Amino acid sequence: MRVMAQMSMIMNLDKCIGCHTCSVTCKQVWTNRTGVEYVWFNNVETKPGVGYPRRYEDQEKWKGGWIRNKRGRLKLRSGGRLKRLATIFNNPDLPVIDDYYEPWTYDYDMLTKAPLSTQSPVARPKSLLTGKNMDIKWSGNWDDNLGGSQETAADDPILATMSEHVKMEFENTFMFYLPRICEHCLNPACVAACPSGAMYKREEDGIVLVDEDGCRGWRMCVSACPYKKVYFNHKTGKAEKCTLCYPLIEQGKPTICSETCVGRLRYLGLMLYDADAVLAAASIENDEDLLDAQRGVFLDPFDPEVIAAAKAEGMEDDWILAAQNSPIYKLISEYKVALPLHPEYRTMPMVWYIPPLSPVVDVISTTNNDGEDARTLFAAIDKLRIPVEYLAGLFSAGDTIPVESSLRKLAAMRSYMRDINLGRDRDESIPEAVGMTGTEIEAMYRLLAIAKYEDRYVIPKAHVETARELEELACSLDTDGGPGMGGPTAATAAGPYGKTPGMPFSATVDNYNEMVGRGGEKTRPTTPGRINLLNWNGGGVPPGLFPPRVPPVGNAGSPA
Amino acid sequence: MNPIDFLLWVAFPYAAMAVFVVGHIFRYRHDQFGWTSRSSQTYENRLLRWGSPMFHYGILMVLGGHIVGLLVPKEWLEFFGVTEQIYHLGATWLGSVAAALTLAGLAILIYRRRLNSRVLLATTVMDKIMYLLLGAALLFGTTATVLFQVLGPGYDYRGTISPWVRGLLLAQPDPSLMSHVPFFFQLHVLSATLLFMLWPFTRLVHVFSAPLAYFVRPYIVYRSRDQHRGSGSRKPRRGWEKSELPGSTRDRQGTRR
Numbered sequence: 001m002r003v004m005a006q007m008s009m010i011m012n013l014d015k016c017i018g019c020h021t022c023s024v025t026c027k028q029v030w031t032n033r034t035g036v037e038y039v040w041f042n043n044v045e046t047k048p049g050v051g052y053p054r055r056y057e058d059q060e061k062w063k064g065g066w067i068r069n070k071r072g073r074l075k076l077r078s079g080g081r082l083k084r085l086a087t088i089f090n091n092p093d094l095p096v097i098d099d100y101y102e103p104w105t106y107d108y109d110m111l112t113k114a115p116l117s118t119q120s121p122v123a124r125p126k127s128l129l130t131g132k133n134m135d136i137k138w139s140g141n142w143d144d145n146l147g148g149s150q151e152t153a154a155d156d157p158i159l160a161t162m163s164e165h166v167k168m169e170f171e172n173t174f175m176f177y178l179p180r181i182c183e184h185c186l187n188p189a190c191v192a193a194c195p196s197g198a199m200y201k202r203e204e205d206g207i208v209l210v211d212e213d214g215c216r217g218w219r220m221c222v223s224a225c226p227y228k229k230v231y232f233n234h235k236t237g238k239a240e241k242c243t244l245c246y247p248l249i250e251q252g253k254p255t256i257c258s259e260t261c262v263g264r265l266r267y268l269g270l271m272l273y274d275a276d277a278v279l280a281a282a283s284i285e286n287d288e289d290l291l292d293a294q295r296g297v298f299l300d301p302f303d304p305e306v307i308a309a310a311k312a313e314g315m316e317d318d319w320i321l322a323a324q325n326s327p328i329y330k331l332i333s334e335y336k337v338a339l340p341l342h343p344e345y346r347t348m349p350m351v352w353y354i355p356p357l358s359p360v361v362d363v364i365s366t367t368n369n370d371g372e373d374a375r376t377l378f379a380a381i382d383k384l385r386i387p388v389e390y391l392a393g394l395f396s397a398g399d400t401i402p403v404e405s406s407l408r409k410l411a412a413m414r415s416y417m418r419d420i421n422l423g424r425d426r427d428e429s430i431p432e433a434v435g436m437t438g439t440e441i442e443a444m445y446r447l448l449a450i451a452k453y454e455d456r457y458v459i460p461k462a463h464v465e466t467a468r469e470l471e472e473l474a475c476s477l478d479t480d481g482g483p484g485m486g487g488p489t490a491a492t493a494a495g496p497y498g499k500t501p502g503m504p505f506s507a508t509v510d511n512y513n514e515m516v517g518r519g520g521e522k523t524r525p526t527t528p529g530r531i532n533l534l535n536w537n538g539g540g541v542p543p544g545l546f547p548p549r550v551p552p553v554g555n556a557g558s559p560a
Numbered sequence: 561m562n563p564i565d566f567l568l569w570v571a572f573p574y575a576a577m578a579v580f581v582v583g584h585i586f587r588y589r590h591d592q593f594g595w596t597s598r599s600s601q602t603y604e605n606r607l608l609r610w611g612s613p614m615f616h617y618g619i620l621m622v623l624g625g626h627i628v629g630l631l632v633p634k635e636w637l638e639f640f641g642v643t644e645q646i647y648h649l650g651a652t653w654l655g656s657v658a659a660a661l662t663l664a665g666l667a668i669l670i671y672r673r674r675l676n677s678r679v680l681l682a683t684t685v686m687d688k689i690m691y692l693l694l695g696a697a698l699l700f701g702t703t704a705t706v707l708f709q710v711l712g713p714g715y716d717y718r719g720t721i722s723p724w725v726r727g728l729l730l731a732q733p734d735p736s737l738m739s740h741v742p743f744f745f746q747l748h749v750l751s752a753t754l755l756f757m758l759w760p761f762t763r764l765v766h767v768f769s770a771p772l773a774y775f776v777r778p779y780i781v782y783r784s785r786d787q788h789r790g791s792g793s794r795k796p797r798r799g800w801e802k803s804e805l806p807g808s809t810r811d812r813q814g815t816r817r
Contacts, residue, residue, distance in 0.1 A: 081775055088771070089616040090601065090609050097602045097678075129603065130677040192779035195771030200783040211783075216769040217596035234682065237598035250785075462785065 002275040003299060003310040005319060006186065006206035006350050007249055007268065007459070008328045009258070010338045011179055012448055013356040014410065015265035018145065018177035020044050022257035022266075026181075029256045030243070035235025037103035037128050040140050041242035042257045044179045048156045048390065049143045053099040056228040057342065058157040063093040064226030065189050065345030066282065074283045074346065076193055078224055084195060093223035097234065101138045103128040129234075146175055158393040162386075174359030174387040178394070181257060182229040182242035183341065183349030184208050186273060186297065187282045190241075193224030199239070204462065205270075206350065207244045215239050226345040250462035264451050269326030269458040270319065271350065272299040272306060282346045287397035290343040297348070298333055301326070322460035327447055328352075335436070335444050337406045339395035354448070355395055355403055357410040359387040372418045374430045377411035409434045409444075417445050562739065568750065569735035573728050576757040583760030584768065597766035603678035607668055615665025621658035625651060630725045634718045644716070652709045659702045666695060690762040693755040700751055704744035715742060721749065 026042035045051045059065060063078040078084070078093050097103075106123040114121035127134040143149045153159060184201075188208050191199040198214030199221055201207070210221070210230070217237040221230040230241045245255035249268075253259070258266035274297055281293035299306045301323035310320055323329065331338040331354065338352040360380050364371040371377070381388065381404055388400050388407070396402040412434040419427055420442075431441045447455055536542060588595065601608055628637075629651060637647060670691060673679050708715040724737040738746065759765070 085771065085774060090605075090612045092609075094601055094605070096605050130681060132677065188780065191781055194781075195774040196769065197771075197773060197777055197781055200781040202785050203782045204785045213592035213595075215596065216766060216771070217599050218771065219599055219601060232599070232602050234600070234602050236593070237596035238593070 001277075001299075001306075001309050003272055003306060003313050003315065004206065004275045005204065005310075005315065005323060006184070006271045006273055007244060008184070008206075008271045008350040008352070009181070009244075009255075010267040010328055010331050010352045010354065012263075012265040012267070012354040013176055013178065014354065014358050015263040016044070016177040016179060016356075017263055018044055018046065019262055020141065021260050021262050022179055023140075025256050025260040026242075029245070031240075033233075034128075035233040036231065036240060038097055038100045038140075039231040039233075039240065041229070041231075041240075042179065042181045043140050044177050045141065046144050046146055046149075047176055047178045047394070048153050048159045049146070049149060050152050050155045052140045053095050053228050054138070055155055055157055056095075056226075059226055059345070061093075062095065062223060062226070062228070064224060064228065065342075065347055066187070066192075068283055068285065068346070072283060072285070074187075074279065076189055076224060077226075078193065078220075084193065084220060088195065088218055088220075091219045091223055094219050094232075095222070095228065097129070098138075101140060101142070102134060104134055104136060158390060161393060161398075162389060174362070174390075176356040176359060178341075178353075179257070180227065180229070180341070181255075181351060182208060182244070183227055183347065183351045184242075184244055185350060186275075186278045186294075186348035187346065188225075189345070189347050190221035190225040190230045193220040194218070195220055199230075202246075205246075205249065207246050207249070208241070209243060209246070210239045210241055212236075212238050212240075226342065226347060227349070249459055252459045252461040254457040254459065258457065264456065267327040267331065267447075267456050269328040270301075270323040270460070271326065271328050271332065272301050272310065272323050273297045274299055278348060282348055287344040288399040290346065291340065291396050291399070291402055294340060294343060294348050295333065295336075298329075300333070301329060316460075316463060319460045322458050325458045327455060327458060330444075330447060335409065335440070336402075337409050337444070339402055339406060341394060342397075343395075344397035353395060354410070355391045355406050357407050357414070360384055360407065360411075361414075372415050374412060374415035374427070374433070377415065378408060378433070381407045381411065405434070409436065412436065413441050413445050413448070416441050417449070562735070565735040565739045568746075569724065569738040570728075570733040572750075573753050574733075576753045577728075579757045580759055584765065587760050587765060595765055595769065596763070597769075598682075598763045600673075600679045600682055603682065604672060604676045607672040607676075611665050611668030611672060613665070614661050615669055618658050618660075618662030618665055621654065622662055625655050625658060629718065630722045631729075633726070634722070647718075648709070648714055652705070652714075655705055656710065659698070659705065663698055663702060666698065670695070686758075686762050689758065690755070690764060693751055693758065697748060697751040697755055700744055700748035704742065704748055707744060708742060715745070717741070717745060721745060 022042045023040055023044055027040060030041050031037075031039045040052065043052045051057060056062060056064075059077060065077055066074050067077045069075045076084075079087070104125045104127050107126050108123050110121045111123050124133050125136050126132065143152050146153065184207055186206070188199070188201060191201060191208060194215075195218045196214055196216045198211040198216070200209060200211065202209065215238040217232070217239070219232055219239070221239050221241075222228070222232050230239050232238075233240050245257075248255060248259075254266070254268050258268055277297045281297045282290070284290060284293045301307070301320060307320055310323075311317075328338075332352060337354050339355060340349045340352050342349070357377075360377065361371040363384060364376055364380050369376050388403055389398075391403045391407075392398050392400040412430045416427065416430045416438065419425065426438055428438055431438050436444075446452075536545070601612075634644075638644075642650075673683055673687075673691070704715075720737045720741050724734060727734045727737070738749070741749075
């Protein structure tokens with residue numbers, strides 16, 4: 001047993017309103033640079049829909065993830081080592097930029113500086129790749145809220161596997177949002193496909209990162225990732241991906257997408273797992289068994305044997321405690337309501353989802369039935385095959401049982417808690433029907449519905465005493481003459497690969513902790529010894545108005 | 561010794577060699593971030609799908625041919641029974657195929673680079689110079705081969721150019737070997753030498769990143785968060801190390817987190 005910790009995320013899809021705040025804040029923080037205009041480390045898709053990049057779930061085409069070969073061994077779907085190097089001069093499975101969308105800006109200048117004319121000026125869209133006028137035909141969320149989906153939704157690879165009846169009916173039936181980030185998989189295909197060995201999984205927290213210095217731009221990670229969450233920066237010629245905001249995570253803070261999520265639907269915490277068991281679990285024969293296989297890889301953080309093994313691996317006590325308090329562990333292993341996205345890709349993804357009950361509730365409500373009644377809900381889950389089968393296509397390789405079980409638990413929570421909130425008697429038969437107790441349901445309600453900040457994010461800090469030399473593994477932009485050279489003062493300087501706004505303040509553990517105390521309060525003034533002149537009434541000389549007098553040294557003349 | 565011969569066939573090649581070696585070391589130490597093939601596949605794939613493999617496989621064949629022709633002495637091959645006739649036939653035919661493949665690939669790539677506006681805008685000045693020199697070296701070499709080996713009686717460069725190259729590498733340069741070599745061979749050598757000189761400052765550095773280690777490494781790579789690793793992150797430059805309390809160097813083996 002080799003105990004490793006994985007920083008993981010769970011998103012409660014029932015609460016997602018599709019506002020894209022996570023996407024926007026993520027973009028502002030990470031991808032507002034040239035070369036990654038088309039890149040969204042976090043994106044929100046409307047399901048059913050084709051996704052971003054278009055039809056990324058169609059692995060027959062893109063060849064992402066792993067497959068199990070006839071001898072029962074795991075193999076990258078895009079081919080083995082020899083084939084990879086043989087096709088290195090032209091990656092046969094690489095999506096081109098048009099599969100995402102051609103990035104553009106607007107000719108805003110025309111609005112203020114257009115010459116006198118009879119028509120009012122317009123800001124035409126200009127391609128950020130060619131600088132020419134362009135027609136906008138697609139973007140990252142073009143089919144948002146099923147917009148235009150009568151034309152595009154038939155291309156949804158999950159929908160395509162379902163019956164004709166479903167394809168015709170789905171629009172009247174259900175819709176939900178699916179926010180996606182990098183899955184930080186336990187068995188990452190991108191890492192396995194990188195010819196340079198520049199991609200790696202961090203031993204401490206399992207975050208999958210690209211070493212920008214080691215990347216040689218072979219683009220194999222982009223095509224090997226079945227979720228298409230590694231992107232090619234077309235200006236620097238390097239791969240980039242979601243970092244799980246590791247500078248924040250290391251400080252015990254949630255990622256920017258979680259922090260700014262208005263629905264407060266994201267959960268962050270540790271999962272302990274047995275790294276030695278990952279390969280066997282990912283190689284299991286039937287796709288439908290992968291969910292249970294992955295659950296089997298996770299370790300019980302309360303098990304004394306696991307704790308002893310973790311300590312033997314050098315895990316600190318506060319990390320073990322964080323693993324015990326982890327909302328992820330509760331939702332995946334205790335309540336078993338969270339499910340992985342596309343386990344059939346065999347990468348063992350670690351961003352899991354609580355499937356949305358709302359499509360079911362919506363249908364009940366439109367038929368004037370009680371959408372909070374347990375029996376009605378249970379019956380509807382059994383009857384409403386379309387959303388359940390579709391959800392199973394996303395979260396359990398087509399097996400409807402885990403999705404149903406999860407939805408029934410959510411339904412049970414809904415009606416059990418309604419009785420409590422209305423002051424009625426508790427109906428203990430409801431939790432029993434889903435194999436839970438009333439206490440468990442109430443705890444789950446606290447976690448999912450009340451969702452306190454400190455319950456959602458249980459993130460142990462990276463250990464400062466061991467992280468002294470971390471320094472983000474050195475900023476790779478900070479080269480001689482590079483865009484980041486000289487630190488913040490050179491933030492406006494253009495490097496050889498274009499402008500890089502905002503780089504690079506070194507967001508390291510130690511200098512952050514130096515500036516800010518434990519509770520986040522400032523422990524030190526930013527300008528020591530100064531006074532705020534706005535508070536000065538003009539009388540007298542308050543201390544700090546002038547810099548302290550330097551006593552004259554020896555008999556050198558005093559300063560003027 | 562003719563001073564021009566000395567300049568062209570001793571001084572210039574050695575200067576190029578020095579720039580080549582020192583330039584690569586310098587760039588590897590200071591510009592890991594810029595060390596990439598700078599692929600344009602995401603802009604356009606229809607033409608690249610044909611052009612890039614044709615060019616690359618062709619140029620690899622060309623490279624192999626040059627290694628056999630220039631670095632392996634004639635006598636060694638003859639020892640193994642490869643006579644002048646056999647060598648000439650093999651070199652001419654294989655060489656022509658490789659040249660055709662390479663030139664056709666390069667033609668597609670340059671056409672694409674010029675006419676696809678996305679790719680054109682991503683082209684740097686250094687790219688253009690590199691394309692010019694690479695094209696020149698390939699064209700002169702092909703012209704020389706066609707004129708002398710295919711159409712003509714055959715020129716035995718293994719008696720002149722090859723010993724000159726080996727002499728350069730063994731620090732016993734002999735410029736007189738090159739002074740009577742046919743003009744197109746001379747042009748080929750000179751343009752190639754100039755290309756070598758600029759090599760470390762172009763995207764051609766990606767040649768030295770051929771990821772052969774991929775065959776032997778495990779699929780999943782783990783790295784410790786605080787591991788200062790081999791390639792990749794540089795050590796801070798001398799004099800720019802962060803200040804640290806004396807004696808605070810921690811035990812890296814002991815704790816992992």
